Amino acid sequence: MLDFDNLVDVMGDLDEDAMIEILEGVMEDGGSEAEKAMEACQKGMEKVGSLFEEGEYFVGDLIYAGELMTQAVEILTPALVGSESAGPKTKMILCTVKDDLHDIGKNIVRSMLEAAGFDVVDLGIDVAPEKVVEVAKEQNIKIVALSGVLTLALDSMKETVDAIRAAGLDCKIIIGGAPVSPEACAAMGADEWAHSPQKTINVCKEWAAEA
Amino acid sequence: MNAKELKAERVRLFRDAANFKKTERIPHFANVVTWKVFDAGHTLDEAMTNFDVMEECVLHFLDKYPIDGILDVGIRNQFNVTEAFGEGGYYYYDKEVIGIHDHAHCTPETLLEYLDDPIKYAWEVILPKKYGESWEKKDKAIWKNTFKEYMAYIKFILHMAKVMDRYGLPGLSPNNPMKGAVVPAVEIMMSDLLGLQQFSVAMRRSPELLDTFIQRWEVERMEPIYQKIRDAKGPNYKYCFDSSILMLAHNMMNKKQFERFYWPYLKKLLDVYAENKMNIRIFTEGSVLRLAEYFKDYPKGLLTFHIEQDDPFEFREALPNVAIMGGMTTDLLSNGTPEECVAYAKRLCDELGKDGGFIFSENKMVSYRNDARSENMLAVNEFVRDYRI
Numbered sequence: 001m002l003d004f005d006n007l008v009d010v011m012g013d014l015d016e017d018a019m020i021e022i023l024e025g026v027m028e029d030g031g032s033e034a035e036k037a038m039e040a041c042q043k044g045m046e047k048v049g050s051l052f053e054e055g056e057y058f059v060g061d062l063i064y065a066g067e068l069m070t071q072a073v074e075i076l077t078p079a080l081v082g083s084e085s086a087g088p089k090t091k092m093i094l095c096t097v098k099d100d101l102h103d104i105g106k107n108i109v110r111s112m113l114e115a116a117g118f119d120v121v122d123l124g125i126d127v128a129p130e131k132v133v134e135v136a137k138e139q140n141i142k143i144v145a146l147s148g149v150l151t152l153a154l155d156s157m158k159e160t161v162d163a164i165r166a167a168g169l170d171c172k173i174i175i176g177g178a179p180v181s182p183e184a185c186a187a188m189g190a191d192e193w194a195h196s197p198q199k200t201i202n203v204c205k206e207w208a209a210e211a
Numbered sequence: 212m213n214a215k216e217l218k219a220e221r222v223r224l225f226r227d228a229a230n231f232k233k234t235e236r237i238p239h240f241a242n243v244v245t246w247k248v249f250d251a252g253h254t255l256d257e258a259m260t261n262f263d264v265m266e267e268c269v270l271h272f273l274d275k276y277p278i279d280g281i282l283d284v285g286i287r288n289q290f291n292v293t294e295a296f297g298e299g300g301y302y303y304y305d306k307e308v309i310g311i312h313d314h315a316h317c318t319p320e321t322l323l324e325y326l327d328d329p330i331k332y333a334w335e336v337i338l339p340k341k342y343g344e345s346w347e348k349k350d351k352a353i354w355k356n357t358f359k360e361y362m363a364y365i366k367f368i369l370h371m372a373k374v375m376d377r378y379g380l381p382g383l384s385p386n387n388p389m390k391g392a393v394v395p396a397v398e399i400m401m402s403d404l405l406g407l408q409q410f411s412v413a414m415r416r417s418p419e420l421l422d423t424f425i426q427r428w429e430v431e432r433m434e435p436i437y438q439k440i441r442d443a444k445g446p447n448y449k450y451c452f453d454s455s456i457l458m459l460a461h462n463m464m465n466k467k468q469f470e471r472f473y474w475p476y477l478k479k480l481l482d483v484y485a486e487n488k489m490n491i492r493i494f495t496e497g498s499v500l501r502l503a504e505y506f507k508d509y510p511k512g513l514l515t516f517h518i519e520q521d522d523p524f525e526f527r528e529a530l531p532n533v534a535i536m537g538g539m540t541t542d543l544l545s546n547g548t549p550e551e552c553v554a555y556a557k558r559l560c561d562e563l564g565k566d567g568g569f570i571f572s573e574n575k576m577v578s579y580r581n582d583a584r585s586e587n588m589l590a591v592n593e594f595v596r597d598y599r600i
Contacts, residue, residue: 014415055501060411060463067412101310104407126310151545151581152307178520181542 002026002033004040011044012051014064016071023075031079038080041072045115049198062197063104066111073114090208092143093135095123097156102149105177109145109197116201118208129156129163136169143207145200146190148177158188165189172207176200217379221279225381225451229490229534230512231567237560239595240280240383240451240536242517242573244287245309247272249580250588254306259290262367269371273378276592280381280451282576284371286364295360296353297345307580314341315406319413319420325404326427384452384492393436393456395480396428397421397473401460411463414472421472429476437483446489452515453489456480462497474505485513492536495519503529511568519574527563535563536570539591544573544583549590556591560598571595 002025010018019041026037048065051057057065073080094113096106103125113120121139123131136144144164146157157175164171174192175185185193194200212220224238248258251271258264265285273281288309290302302311316337317325325332339346375382400421401410413421446453458477461469484491493499494517506514507530515534518526523538538559543552556571563569571591577583 016416056465058463058465058468060414060468061465063408063411063463064415099308101312150308150579151541152579155581179542183546 002037004033004036007037007040008043008047011041011065011068011072012047014048014061014068016068019068019072020075023072027075027079031076034076034079038072038076041069041076042115042117045069045112049112049201053196053198059104059108062108062112066108069111069115089117089119090143090204090211091119091121091139091141092145092204092208093121093123093132093141094145094147095127095132096125096147096149097153097160098126098128099156100148100150100153101125102147102177105149105197106147109147109176109200112197112201113145113204116205118204129160132160133163133167133169136164136171137167142171142211143204144171144173145204146173146175148175148179151179153177154179154184154188157184157190161188161190174200174203212379214377214379218376218381221379222381222448222451224279225570226446226448226490228564228567228570229452229492229515231534233565233567233600236599237564237569237571237595238279239592240282240570240572241272241276241278241577242282242537242575243272243577244283246577246579246582247285250275250585255304255309256306258285259288259304259309260294262363262370265367266371266374269374273374273380276588277596278380278592280383281375282383284375286368286371289364289367291360292357292364295357297342297349315404315409316340317404318409319405319417322400322404322420322424323427326424326431382450384450384455385447393454393480395456395460395473395476396425396433397460397476398457399428400424401463407463410460414464414468418471425472425476429479433476433480437479440483440487440489443487443489445487452492454484455492455494458493458495458499459497461495461499461502466502469502469505478505481509481513485509489513490515492517495521500526500529506530506533509533515570517572523559523563527568534568534570537572537574538563538569539571539573541573541575541577541582544577544587544591545581547587549586552587552591553594556594557598560595560600565600 002022007019007022010022023037026033045065048057048061052062092113094106094110096103106125110120110122121135121141123135132144135141146160148154148157161173164173173190174194175188175190176194180193180195182193192203194203221238224234225240227234228238245255248255248268251268253264253268258268269285290304302309304310321336342349401407405413461473464473481491490513492515496519498520499516499518500521509532511532514532515536516526517536519537523535526535539556543555559569559571575582
């Protein structure tokens with residue numbers, strides 16, 4: 001009998017060995033309960049997010065949590081791919097905006113978004129507004145998350161927001177990273193802003209539920 | 212007052228402020244790097260590879276904003292040397308941006324190999340990895356040209372040191388007590404050897420390997436530094452501080468990790484400076500306030516924190532024994548009006564500097580065009596220079 005509550009705790013505690021042992025146990029029968037295991041991992045990541053908010057975990061722990069989640073997905077993927085009941089995921093764009101190369105924060109957010117069930121189209125770093133518009137159009141994306149660390153990124157975020165609006169795309173846009181603020185968000189016409197990955201995830205979840 | 216006297220006066224001003232002595236005015240240390248290039252009407256690609264343009268930018272800044280000290284006089288990130296050798300994909304720059312890609316030179320398993328012989332490791336592992344196939348093709352002409360550019364760079368550094376003397380600007384701290392800066396083991400592991408990602412994972416996955424590296428670093432690199440500090444027998448009054456260190460790696464660490472990998476060794480370093488009545492400036496990126504408890508028992512005069520994301524007023528409340536450098540936010544310098552900037556600068560000086568313990572500076576390295584508006588920089592510089600508490 002698989003103990004999924006334990007898997008939640010193990011993920012939350014960032015116990016890599018125990019996580020692998022449980023997931024390999026899940027895959028022993030071909031992964032009939034892989035979806036439940038994935039849900040438990042996602043709940044574990046929520047616990048990681050809460051512990052970060054409480055100050056128990058710090059940035060390095062989020063990076064490590066991302067590594068563990070990637071491993072979990074790799075182990076469970078063979079079973080999840082074949083699952084008929086796996087529902088459609090909300091697809092969204094994530095990128096670091098033009099002229100900014102920082103990717104640590106973006107990658108943490110990507111791991112947590114994926115753990116929360118999003119299908120993240122990660123466009124990488126130093127991404128031009130036209131590229132965001134092009135992909136959003138092509139893939140009919142409704143949520144865009146723009147990341148940046150430099151003050152210069154605020155200009156690029158504004159250009160990206162303007163380009164999305166000018167293209168007439170019906171997208172919700174969240175901006176994140178050190179230089180963003182409520183004022184910057186309002187000035188550039190984005191829908192939300194965040195300094196923490198947890199807020200980004202919560203906002204995107206709300207938007208996905210509304211869609 | 213001639214330049215020499217001005218420099219001595221500024222050293223005294225910085226040291227008194229750091230030592231919580233009330234000063235006749237608050238010193239202004241410009242935490243300004245490449246922003247001065249834009250302010251002088253140039254772009255990065257013009258200035259970063261041309262010493263004449265860079266000097267013009269520095270002089271423009273020093274003439275326009277008469278500050279008491281400055282972080283950089285145009286000698287950081289000089290690309291002529293690396294470009295002469297053949298750029299290895301580690302950075303790029305254009306008119307507005309310098310970007311440096313995060314690369315890992317070691318794995319946790321090869322950390323000790325680096326420590327055994329850093330030069331051999333650089334030659335056999337780091338450089339071939341960085342330059343790939345072109346490493347084998349570095350011929351005599353390339354080496355010769357690189358050396359030529361390197362010598363030109365050294366000449367520029369020496370020239371700019373004279374410029375600082377001409378303007379009566381003191382050095383922040385000596386590079387000694389060892390050749391080079393004092394670097395705690397975790398900082399070199401994170402910034403130079405493993406990179407952010409690998410360092411974060413290694414703290415969880417292979418902590419014993421990090422412990423071993425730290426122990427050896429302490430014995431082989433830090434113990435001689437401690438001895439040099441003891442031998443110095445007191446402060447070096449040629450400089451504003453006896454030492455400067457960077458604190459970056461704490462940004463990756465939770466408290467348990469900080470207590471295991473960082474604090475015991477940082478404490479040892481701080482204790483040696485305290486025993487010898489010297490002072491130390493700690494430049495922090497991110498927030499350090501969550502770690503305030505570790506620094507609260509040190510005497511006034513030992514520590515000056517150059518803070519970045521922490522609120523300076525909260526910082527003073529949490530650590531009344533620690534002098535503050537910084538405070539002026541680039542948010543305000545870039546988005547506020549001159550009046551708003553001056554009002555905030557006045558609050559900083561009044562509340563943090565009335566009994567000493569405050570050095571006015573920008574909270575972030577002012578680098579990009581949008582980090583500050585010229586009229587705001589001008590207004591706060593003029594205010595701080597003229598203001599008397």
